[in-house]
Amino acid sequence: MKSFRLLLFAVVALAQLGLPAGAVWMRSQTLSKGRLWKFRTAPVDPIDAVRGRYVALAFTAEKVPQAEALPPRSTAYAFLKEGSDGFAVVDHLSNTSGHGDNVIKVEPGSWWKGEQHVSFPFDRFWVTEKIAPAAERAYAAGTRPEKENAYVTARVHDGDAALEQLYIDDQPLVEYLRNHPTR
Amino acid sequence: MAESTDLRAIRWLRGQLPKLVAGGVINAQSADAIDRHYSAAAARSTNFGFVILAAIGSALVGAGIILLVAHNWDDFSRTTRCGIAFLPLVVAQILGFFVLLRRNDSPAWRESVAILDVATVGTAIALVSQIFQIQGNFANFLRVWMLLSIPIVYLFRANFGAVAYLIGSAAWVLGKAGWSFHRPGTMFFWVLLLLIIPFYGGMVRRGRAGWGFHVLSVALIVAAAIGLQVTVEFANGAVGAVAFAGFFTTVYLAGMRWQDDGSRSLNVLSLIGGLGIAVTAVVLSFEDIWQVRAGFLTTGSSLEQKMAVTIALLFPAAAIALAAWSFARGKIFYSLAAACFPLVATVARLVAGWGPDSGGSSDRRSPFAASILLNVYALVLGIELMVRGIRAGSVLRANFGLLVIAALALARFFDSDLSFVTRGVGFIVVGAGFLIANLFFFRKRGSA
Numbered sequence: 001m002k003s004f005r006l007l008l009f010a011v012v013a014l015a016q017l018g019l020p021a022g023a024v025w026m027r028s029q030t031l032s033k034g035r036l037w038k039f040r041t042a043p044v045d046p047i048d049a050v051r052g053r054y055v056a057l058a059f060t061a062e063k064v065p066q067a068e069a070l071p072p073r074s075t076a077y078a079f080l081k082e083g084s085d086g087f088a089v090v091d092h093l094s095n096t097s098g099h100g101d102n103v104i105k106v107e108p109g110s111w112w113k114g115e116q117h118v119s120f121p122f123d124r125f126w127v128t129e130k131i132a133p134a135a136e137r138a139y140a141a142g143t144r145p146e147k148e149n150a151y152v153t154a155r156v157h158d159g160d161a162a163l164e165q166l167y168i169d170d171q172p173l174v175e176y177l178r179n180h181p182t183r
Numbered sequence: 184m185a186e187s188t189d190l191r192a193i194r195w196l197r198g199q200l201p202k203l204v205a206g207g208v209i210n211a212q213s214a215d216a217i218d219r220h221y222s223a224a225a226a227r228s229t230n231f232g233f234v235i236l237a238a239i240g241s242a243l244v245g246a247g248i249i250l251l252v253a254h255n256w257d258d259f260s261r262t263t264r265c266g267i268a269f270l271p272l273v274v275a276q277i278l279g280f281f282v283l284l285r286r287n288d289s290p291a292w293r294e295s296v297a298i299l300d301v302a303t304v305g306t307a308i309a310l311v312s313q314i315f316q317i318q319g320n321f322a323n324f325l326r327v328w329m330l331l332s333i334p335i336v337y338l339f340r341a342n343f344g345a346v347a348y349l350i351g352s353a354a355w356v357l358g359k360a361g362w363s364f365h366r367p368g369t370m371f372f373w374v375l376l377l378l379i380i381p382f383y384g385g386m387v388r389r390g391r392a393g394w395g396f397h398v399l400s401v402a403l404i405v406a407a408a409i410g411l412q413v414t415v416e417f418a419n420g421a422v423g424a425v426a427f428a429g430f431f432t433t434v435y436l437a438g439m440r441w442q443d444d445g446s447r448s449l450n451v452l453s454l455i456g457g458l459g460i461a462v463t464a465v466v467l468s469f470e471d472i473w474q475v476r477a478g479f480l481t482t483g484s485s486l487e488q489k490m491a492v493t494i495a496l497l498f499p500a501a502a503i504a505l506a507a508w509s510f511a512r513g514k515i516f517y518s519l520a521a522a523c524f525p526l527v528a529t530v531a532r533l534v535a536g537w538g539p540d541s542g543g544s545s546d547r548r549s550p551f552a553a554s555i556l557l558n559v560y561a562l563v564l565g566i567e568l569m570v571r572g573i574r575a576g577s578v579l580r581a582n583f584g585l586l587v588i589a590a591l592a593l594a595r596f597f598d599s600d601l602s603f604v605t606r607g608v609g610f611i612v613v614g615a616g617f618l619i620a621n622l623f624f625f626r627k628r629g630s631a
Contacts, residue, residue, distance in 0.1 A: 002283070002284075002287070005283055005287075005338060006280065006283055006284070008334070008338060009279055009280065009283055009334075009338050012331075012334040012335065012338065013276040013279065015331060016272060016276070016300075016304045016307075016331050017269070017272065017273070017276075017307075019308070019327065019331065020268070020269070020307050020308050020311040021269075023311055023312075023315065023317055024265060024311055024315060027315040027317060028315075031315075053313075121318060122316065122318050123318065124318060125316065126312070126313040126314075126316055128256050128257060130256075131257070162315070162316065163316035163318070164316070174257045
C-alpha cells in the first residue's frame, strides 16, 4: 500500500513538473528557432488596459481588408508578410492551417465595411508588479496616433507564436523605464 | 481516532484521576494506565500545534525569499527565473515523499504538505506563464491547476486540500461562465465536482463528528450551489426552481439520513438543506418567478444545454428517490413537507408552463396558479417544521417554522396592493403569533 502510494505520488509529481516544463520547452523551441516578426501596437481601450500585472496589447495588423466576414468563434489562420516599413502585416486569412514561420492562429472578431478584425494569440505582456503602472503609462504614451513608437517582437515557429519583447522608442520596456524614471 | 481530538475532555479526565483514586472508585494502577494512555494523545495534539506553526513559519520564510528575489526579478536571465519558478514545487514534492515515507500517520504533516504542494503547483504554472509570455485566460489556468491538485487530496487524505480544490472549482466555473453565464464549456464543472465525491464519501463513512466533515460539507454545498446556478442560467430553460428545490431537498435528506442518533442538534447538512428549502419556497411564492414558457428546451438548444437541463433535473430526481426509498422501508426520519418540495416545484413548473401561448413577446401562461400552490406549500412547510420543532423540544426549530410563516406573510404584504392599515394589522397578527406561540411553548416545557 505504501509503495503504491509512493509510486502514485511520483507519477503525480512528474505531471506537476512536466506540464509547466513542457510549456517551457515548447516556448524555448519557438524562441530559438522561430522567425522574428515586429508588430506595431495600436491603442487599447483604457478600461481594458488597467489589468494589474500585464499590459494589454492591440495591434494595427489585427484589422485585415477582407471582402467577406469570417464566422465568429471559428478558427482561422493569418498568413504574415513583412510590410515596407519592416513591420508585420496580414497577407491573407484562411480557414485551413498552414505550416511555416509565417502562419499564426487567430480568432475572428467583428467585420465592418470590408475590414475583418481578428485577435492574435498574444494580447498581454506580463510585467512585474513593481513596474506595471509605469509600463502601462509608457505603453499608452507610445501608442498615441501622433507618436507611434511602441511595438512588440514575436517569434513564429510551426504555428506557435511566442511573444518576445515590448519595445518603446526602440528600447526593451524594462530598459526604457530605467532610462525614463520620471514617467 | 476521535478520542485524541477532544483535548478539553482529556484534560478534565486526567484532572479527575486523583479524586477517583482517593474516592476508591479506581485503584492507583488503573489511574496510572489511564494517565499514560491519554498523555500520548495530548502529546500528539501538541505535535499538531507545532506543525501548524512550522508550516506558517516556512511560508513566511518562503514569502520573504520571494520578496527578495522579486526585487531583482527583471535583472535575472530567463533560465534563472525559470529555475526559481520550479524551486518551491520541487521542495514541496520532496517534503511530500518524506511525509509519505515517515509522517504518514500525522494528519498535521499531511494537511500542511498537501496545501504546500497545491500552492506551489499554481505558483510554478503562473510564473512560467509570466516568464515566457504564455497567453491564456484565468479559467484555463485554474482548471489545469485543479486537475493537477486533486490527486494530492487523495494521496495525503487532506481536508484543507479538498476545500481548496472546491474553492478553485467554483472559481473556475464562475470565471468560465463570465458575466453573461452563457459561454459554453461550463458543464465540465460537474466532472470537477464528481472527482471529489469519493473523498467526501470516505469521510462520511469514517465518521461525521470531526470538524473536517462540517467544513468540507459546507464547501461542497456552496460549490455545488454555485455550479447549479451557472448550469440553470446556461440551460436557459427555466429549470432553476425545480433544480434548487431538488438540490436543497437532497442535501436535507442526506443530512437527516446521516443524523447521529445520540445528537439532539441537527448536523450541518440538515441545517443548510432545511434553510435552503425554506428560503427557496418563500422566493418561489412570488408570482413573477413563474412567468415561463412550456418546455425546458427551445428548438435552438445546443447539446451542452440539453446536458445542463438533464444535470439540473438530476437533483429533484435524486431527492425523490431518496425520500421514496426511506418511505418504502418505513423509515421516515425527515419532514414530509420538506421531502415533497421537489414534487411541488415540478407540479408548479408544469402548471406555470401549461396553457395556450399568448403569442406576445413575454411568454406568459399561468404563473398565478403556480404561485398559489407554492404559497400553500410554504405555509404547510412552516407549520410542519414548527410542529416537529415542538415535538423535538427545540425552541430554535419551532421558531424556525414560525419564521417561515412570517417570511411568507411579509412577502405577501410587499407583493400585493394592500392598504397600509391592512399591512399594519397583518404585521401585528404575525408578531402576536410569535409571542403567543413562544409563551405557550415555554409554559409547556416548564410544566413538563
